[in-house]
Amino acid sequence: MSAENRQAVLYRMVMPQHVCPYGLKARDLLRRKGYAVDDHWLTTRAETDAFKAEHEVKTTPQVFIGGVRIGGYDDLRRHFGLKVRDPKAATYTPVLAPFALTALMAMAASYAVNGSVFTIRAGEWFIGFSMCVLAMQKLRDVESFATMFLNYDLLAKRWVRYGYIYPFAEAVAGVLMVAGALTWLSAPIALFIGGVGAVSVFKAVYIDKRELKCACVGGDSNVPLGFISLTENLMMVAMAVWMLAMPHSL
Structure with missing residues (x-):
């Protein structure tokens, strides 16, 4: 034209x-x-x-x-041949974006404190920041999160109130990890909720072969339940084990 x-x-x-x-x-x-x-x-x-x-x-x-x-x-x-967003389409962006930002935040904090972005403390902060940000997403609408969580979490199915407690537990553990305080409390919380979450996700996705949405960023997301959800929980477990094995680092 x-x-x-x-x-x-x-x-x-x-x-x-x-x-x-x-x-x-x-x-x-x-x-x-x-x-x-x-x-x-x-x-x-x-x-x-x-x-x-x-x-x-x-x-x-x-x-x-x-x-x-x-x-x-x-x-x-x-x-014009451009992509049109489908609001119902599955996407990992809502969880990948927070992980990317918390990684940058952790490296920034490490640089401010230690003068280097690549430190052990940066890795610890990354897990703590990630837990805080993901908990914040859930706390925007706890009711919606708890409802979606019931689709796959094994403990929540047996005790519904666990779905309402989970975001607060994740937030407390995350904040304490960032602060490096009260390891005797934060590590068991992270180990418990991460362990139950990992088993629940593995069973739902890899054993039962169910196609579900992950409640990791709240109850209104289109994030598929799968490898990333499992990784999130395993990261919490790994961090908890690290904290218990190396308490002096915190």
Whole structure:
């Protein structure tokens, strides 16, 4: 398409109490693709409803290119051959992102204290920070976490209240690990919840062959229960054993 024909018409909601975020994203995408955007604002609910009725659409924004209606923001991404996120699709991002950030935090703390990013203490902090961040995700909605947790945790199935206690236990153990304090308390907690979790995940995934969602980052995630979930629990177990074997390091 020639430069003079790279024109797009965008209709989006811009009201005193609401500016459609997808309209802004559609305008940005069009401009990044080199289009001049004829930006039409729908400033009232009546105007928006009239536009929808006229074009027989259910949502705004709506994009037109060359007089042809492309559709909303997702349709525009498809038009340009871009990936459209499926909110129901399985993804490991919600757990990989915290692990990556806590690793960087641990190395940063190690550098600040010891002048080096690669230390034993950095590894210990990584586990502690990770437990704290994952516990925080669960504590956003304990009820939702406990419900998803019941799908596979062996102890929670026998004692439902364990699902409500788990996030607090994980947080306490994580904070104490970061502080290097009360090893006699933090290590047994981590060993217990990590051990039960590892056995539960292994049974559900590798023995029963069930396809479940992991509650590790809360009860609203699409993280598949599997190897990463098992690794998370084994990391807690390994850290607990390390703390008990090498208490002087803490």
